[in-house]
Amino acid sequence: MSHASQLRKPSTLQGASLPKWFSLAAAAGSIALGIGISAAAGLQSSIQWALIAAALYVLGTYAIAARVEGSRQGKDRVATSLIWVAFILAVIPLASLVYETIKRGVKVLDGYFLSHSMGLVSDSEPGGGIYHAILGTLEQVGIATVISVPIGVLTAIYLVEYGRGKLAKAVTFFVDVMTGIPSIVAGLFILSLWIVILGMGYSGFAGSMALTILMLPIIVRSTEEMLKLVPNELREASLALGVPKWRTIVKVVVPTSIGGITTGVMLAVARIAGETAPVLLLVWVTNFINSNPFSDPQASLPVYIYLQYSQSGGAGAAYDRAWAAALTLIAFIMILNLAARGIARWKAPKTGR
Known part of the structure; x- marks a missing residue:
């Protein structure tokens, strides 16, 4: 076999790999399964189905990645999945807090509210400011x-x-x-x-x-x-x-x-x-x-x-x-x-x- 043909021969060291959209597909499937399991079990809290979806996402990612790419890549994807889950769990309360504060706070927040005090307004009366x-x-x-x-x-x-x-x-x-x-x-x-x-x-x-x-x-x-x-x-x-x-x-x-x-x-x-x-x-x-x-x-x-x-x-x-x-x-x-x-x-x- 010539040197040129050896260069053209694909390397056998490159193993199978999952597509780039695998993580998004796994997340979408985990969310769907989490909602389905919560509905079947009669769970009403959104936190419960979210935790179920997170657990399914981590376990499913490892199972599929370990079977296709090997156990080493599977462990790497599990670590990445845990980081994403921790990030989302940290962001959700913050986003919820900001959303609720803005939704409730904009009702009376205006120029009058920012430029007046509560000196002549009782706590039960509308008006006044900060x-x-x-x-x-x-x-x-x-x-x-x-x-x-x-x-x-x-x-x-x-x-x-x-x-x-x-x-x-x-x-x-x-x-x-x-x-x-x-x-x-x-x-x-x-x-x-x-x-x-x-x-x-x-x-x-x-x-x-x-x-x-x-x-x-x-x-x-x-x-x-x-x-x-x-x-x-x-x-x-x-x-x-x-x-x-x-x-x-x-x-x-x-x-x-x-x-x-x-x-x-x-x-x-x-x-x-x-x-x-x-x-x-x-x-x-x-x-x-x-x-x-x-x-x-x-x-x-x-x-x-x-x-x-x-x-x-x-x-x-x-x-x-x-x-x-x-x-x-x-x-x-x-x-x-x-x-x-x-x-x-x-x-x-x-x-x-």
């Missing part, structure tokens, strides 16, 4: 951010660039402990210190201090990880040119990781924007506009949602206002996350080709 709650949330979260960002970033810089010995270990330990502190504990700490001992009274600033405690470990940890990703070669090159270490950190390390640091800060802000317990303990509630965060009770979106829903009885104007406020809070957090992604992409180091 302007006072939006203003309170922005001020409380803003103050907490102004306090926590410099402390958190500088702490992370110390741990990465200078931290050696017992002090660094102690700081790391307390940061880890603070990461797991429940929000109600942070609120109780500020309540006992600021209001009970010092007698300063309820205010937006008191709530901001509790939110600062919750923000700090997130900022420290995220900034620390971003700083560790900066290549040591950049530091060494700067130091080799005679640049002091502090100037290397300011001009080289921090600008290189500023995108990730900003993302961590935005995520921390999104984390505290929906906190209810410490705000309810320290800021208290009011239906009137209070633009001074350092004096008297102040409204906030999470507490506004809680109060409107608890007083609505599951229907009525207060019920609609609670869902509209929840939609506003979700939109606020989504805007923060999109802004974080945009800043991270904008500030990402540019690699030359």
Whole structure:
């Protein structure tokens, strides 16, 4: 046999393979069988037939793939199927939450709702708005951010660039402990210190201090990880040119990781924007506009949602206002996350080709 004919001969090492549309066909068949089995068994919950369909999809994929492609490819397809099932199970509750919030929240969400307070409207009456709650949330979260960002970033810089010995270990330990502190504990700490001992009274600033405690470990940890990703070669090159270490950190390390640091800060802000317990303990509630965060009770979106829903009885104007406020809070957090992604992409180091 000539060399050319040997090249033209198809290889016998290539085994049989399933078509590309096999996964979609298997998923459609599993859904149909799941619905049929649920109907035959009298199961009414959609969750039950979905779980049955998921189990049939994984088992059917393995059985067919192992028979056609071999057990090794069958195991690979099972792993892929499990990943897809886990992804869908994670997305469905999120999509359902967003859908329900939008469907119920758009009923009263308009310009009037966003620009008026509840000062002259009772909970059972239609009308009113969340302007006072939006203003309170922005001020409380803003103050907490102004306090926590410099402390958190500088702490992370110390741990990465200078931290050696017992002090660094102690700081790391307390940061880890603070990461797991429940929000109600942070609120109780500020309540006992600021209001009970010092007698300063309820205010937006008191709530901001509790939110600062919750923000700090997130900022420290995220900034620390971003700083560790900066290549040591950049530091060494700067130091080799005679640049002091502090100037290397300011001009080289921090600008290189500023995108990730900003993302961590935005995520921390999104984390505290929906906190209810410490705000309810320290800021208290009011239906009137209070633009001074350092004096008297102040409204906030999470507490506004809680109060409107608890007083609505599951229907009525207060019920609609609670869902509209929840939609506003979700939109606020989504805007923060999109802004974080945009800043991270904008500030990402540019690699030359």
